[in-house]
Amino acid sequence: MVIEVRDGVAVVDGVPRVLVTADYPYYRDDPAVWADRLRAVRDELGIEVITCYVPWRHHQPEPGTAPDFTGVTHPARDVIGFLALCQELGLRVVAKPGPFIHAEVSYGGLPDWVCPDADPSIEPLLDASGTPSRWGDGAATRTLPAPFGPAFLSRATQWLSAVGKEVLTGAEAVIALQIANEGIYTSGALPLTAYDFSPSGVAFYRDRLRAWYGTPERYNAVHGTSYEDWARIEPPGAGADWGRFHAEYLAEVYRVWAQAVGTDLPVVVNLNPPTVPELDDWLARVRPELWGDISYGFTNWMGVVSADRDAHARYVIAAKRAPGPNLEENWGFSELYDPAYIDGATSFHQSLLAMAAGATGFNVYTGVATSGWAPELDAAHTGPYPDSAPIDAGGAPSGKAPVVRALAGFFAAHGSEFLECAPVRRHAFGLYLPYAGMAALSPPDGPPDGPQCGRVLLAFHERMRERGLDYGLVDLENVTAAELSAYRTVTVPGGPFMHRHAQEMLAAYTAAGGQVLVEGPAPTLDEHREPCALLTPSTAPPLEEGLVLYGEADVFLRSHPTRDVHYLTVLVQTGNEGPIGLRTPYGDAEVVAAEGAGAVLRLAGGDVDDVVIRGLNAYLDCAVEASVRLNGVRAGAQGPGDLVRISV
Template identity: 55%
Template sequence: MRIELRDGVLHTDGAPGLLATADYPYYRDHPSVWRERLRTLRDATGIRVVTSYFPWRHHQPDPDTPPDFTGATRPDRDLLGYLRICQELGLSVIAKPGPFIHAETNYGGLPDWICPLNNDQVEPSLDARGHTVRWSGSRRGADGKVERWPLPAPLGAHFASRVGDWLRAVGKEVLQATTAPDGPVVLVQIANEGLFTDGALPLWAYDYSTPGLDFFRAGLREHYGSLDAYNEIHGTDHADWTGIEPPREQYAAGAAVGLGEQLAYADWGRYQADLLAEAYHTWTEALGPSVPVLVNLNPPAGEHHALDDWLARVRPERWNGIEYGFTNWMGVVSTSRDAHARYVVAAKRAPGPNLEENWGFSELYDRAYAAGATSFHQSLLALAAGATGINVYTGVATSGWGDDLDIMHAAPYPDCPPIDAQGRATAKAGTVRMLADFFDAHGAEFLAARPATGPTWGLYAPYAAIAAWAPADDLSGPACGRPLRAFHERMRSEGRDYRILDLESAAPGLLAEHPHLVLHGGAFMHAHVQQLLADHLAAGHRVELTGDVPHLDERLRPCALLADALRAAAPAEAAVDPGPVRVLTGHADAYWRTVGPGPDSTSDSGYLTVLVQSDNEGPVTIALSLGERAATVTVESAQGGAAVLRIADGELDDFLVTGLNAYLASAVTPAVTLDGHAVRADVPSDLARVRGVLRTLTH
């Protein structure tokens, strides 16, 4: 069996498929229930791929003792036995060895002995003020609260050495014996949501430690070539690279930020991206897997600067073989426009699967997640926005861990997943089963279908790295995140989908697939990016630029390639193309993906995804262009629910639609209608047709 990830899509022996997974934290359950829980998860949900973290602190609590993967020191450490059960049950596995895992474990799954408090050889990670970066530890203080412990500097020599030892042990003692085709492990996830669940933190949050700054300055040397070149471009007179300090403070409102200072902010943003890439590659090299490696970035946070922080740091194009994936823990997207926007940006940033969708936690996060409709809505949104897979986190409730693993949370963990703590399938299992069955039947076709998109956001990451340090109301300089958020809202209000394209890494031929680019400018821009955009305009395409028009290149030399091309371009048409799908009535979003060899305008086959907002009242009516025909689709769904419809040759085929949302006390007799042809349930329920077979789920 040959496992590959191509453009974020899982291929098995060359055949593509949508990656549907569920997490099981084996380390929180007694080994005596592993087989039963996994069998129930498989049979009740239809999921065939399990994701599992391997907590370092669980398998190696003593620094002077090798990790235990066989249960020799304690039965619940028998990782090899757990993976053997997965294989016997026909379940594939995504292995997640950290080193940091979060997963609501003490110290994020790191062993206590690697903490700088307990090991003076470990350098702590520092923020811009020189304070240690902290995470919840594994003991309570005198006030009864869990202590906050300093995290290691990711590039510190001793920490890097011990991480390498851990990952090499996992690779040699676990993965070599369990990797496909002879074992169940088909993919590996490295790290967690950045490095230490920090992918969405501000750019000034880390890492200003000595090893971090050494890496930063080494990157400057490589980028600029010589100190003289650096000084000339930045307007400085440093005598040595060690004299270069990174930015540490946001600039004041109304402050004049010189171009040299702007470049310094861009340098720090590049360091943040390179820090992720360096750790990912170093850790992967130590692990030595023979299957693809991916990561799970958390989406942007909610502060005014957070989208810029994230866009500057998250640069999948720089990872060279490490694949993109993401998670969702920022709120209920059917209720919050902010959560919706951040979730969509994460799904669109690069092709890859959603590796953690909240299906199990209501008490810990939001009561809305007690209803399966909330997670169903979000899973469909992820796929509509560009994700190549979905995840149920977690699939099974557990109750068998000790304080050495987690002192913060009471059993069960989590409180409302598809399989409860007694091993019984809940109503959510049926909802997951509908999803799994639908995309087992149609996932490859769905992923191959072409999203019907309008303009593309042109991402120029140096602008994000600068804008992250700007005050909330200051857009006088280069900008990226806030204009992107405004662009997102504009597209949503116009009923149009969009894509995100990284301009620094884009090849000339790729731009032709994005005939209408939108971006916010600044005083400088890489010369090769300006040339790409100028050629794009010369080819008759459109570049919509707000803000300043660049007149300098990346070394602050005069460069008017883009300015000249914009002046020479024909005036852009002001008319807005409404696209092939429009919501006529109801509060909802609609996404259309076309199937077939012809252009979007001639296709009468595809997938329509309808995301119903929590405040919607009544049916949602959608105008849909099916080839030369103007069709009308009506979806009757619960508030906060969703639907996905397969339309084949202009006719309604398989579909999923939710009619129940217990959290909102919304119960609707669900129905889908295409040009008067309706399929309706008899009672309030969830309704599905998969491979032509109609089924209802009344919970």
């Protein structure tokens, strides 16, 4: 199997595939059951790609000793044997060596000996007040190391290099590498003031200023300051610059860590979605356009999207930011996160929402419940981990297993075609990320009319959702004319300046018949604060009708560019009772699915083809006869339950 990642899509032996994966934390289980659990993922869940973290603290707990990858010091450290077992069973692996992994592992998977508290030579990560950033709960908290501090950087790159040379080289099962976790230290959604004010971070910031502006005089001309040299400029400085610094800082950490592994494998990352208060911080920091060959991916972990409007918005924005797979969807944690996850309907809904919004794959985290890890790996949680996985701690399929298998089977059969189909989106939001950096650093009690990005995006998202319309998300500094031409309207945040290139692009789009809607004042300056006023805002046109006729649901449509094939994703909101009425390319239809659940349907040649509809949600005490009706023809489950129809 040869895998590439092209524009966020996994291409397997030349064929685009929806990347469906299941996580198995081998380090939390008895090696004697590894083979049994892997077979269960393959045979009961229908998933052939495993994801697994490789915890640094597990394999190299003591300084001055070589990492143990063969189980010499403990059988559960035999990751080489684990990967060989995957190969033997016909499974492929996405390996995730951190160096920080979270995964409910103590100190996020870092060994204690890289902690600045234990070794004063290791530079701590500092926030804007100069306070060290810490990880953990209560007495178990430890200071985090600055990524570019020389002592830590040396140790981290040695670890990653050892994984590359000793674990990944020759491991035929491994098809891709994930670097880091949800930013650097699960910090992708934190405020811009949370890091990195360490000496190494500040040095990187000043180096970036020098690269962007060339001379202090040019910097002063833009900012109205009078600095004589870079060393006098203290962070965070101008909000747009500090946001840009965060974007390039994250890109550089990713590059350095991925390079240290020294592999030709495709590299992905798993950004955590933004919080609502820190949406601008996230937007300013997360710039996949800067990452080169490293591909975007994201996680969940922020709420039940069928019930929480904020969680829904954050999730959709994360899925739309760039093409890439959902690399961690909660399919097993009800006690640690939310009791709604006790039923597979919640995760089914969210996995489908990610795919509909733009993801190119989804992950079952975790596919297997585990038990029996050493206390030094995780002393805070008891087994099983997680509490309600599709494969339970005894290796048996739980009630979630058929749901996972149906979803995996649908995309195994139709994933390539699903990816070929274009989402039906007539409107887009244009991100102008310098405004995100400025808004992120604006005081809460500051002027409400300052440049905004996240707040305007959230309002746009809610308008589109209320109308039942899908939308695109584009970066105004990088979007092409061809990409803009796919939309009838582009809504952009207003403010005093905008890159000249972006203004020219939008002006050309308007001249070609598109409509630019500016939320706020139209810019009159370019990025250098030189006169530039090329935008002529349009009047907002009336929005077209959405896809929902009745019922409370989010509905997404994808259509094939050359064939009479369409995919409908129907996501029923918590609180909905009764069927969902839909507009389809073939006329009106009706779908019955459980509250908080949903459906995915393939439509072809005027009829309903394959479907997966969840009819049960035990958490909400909802059991319906899953069904779909189109043009008077009905297909339904026999009694309360799911409807699964997948052609072989």
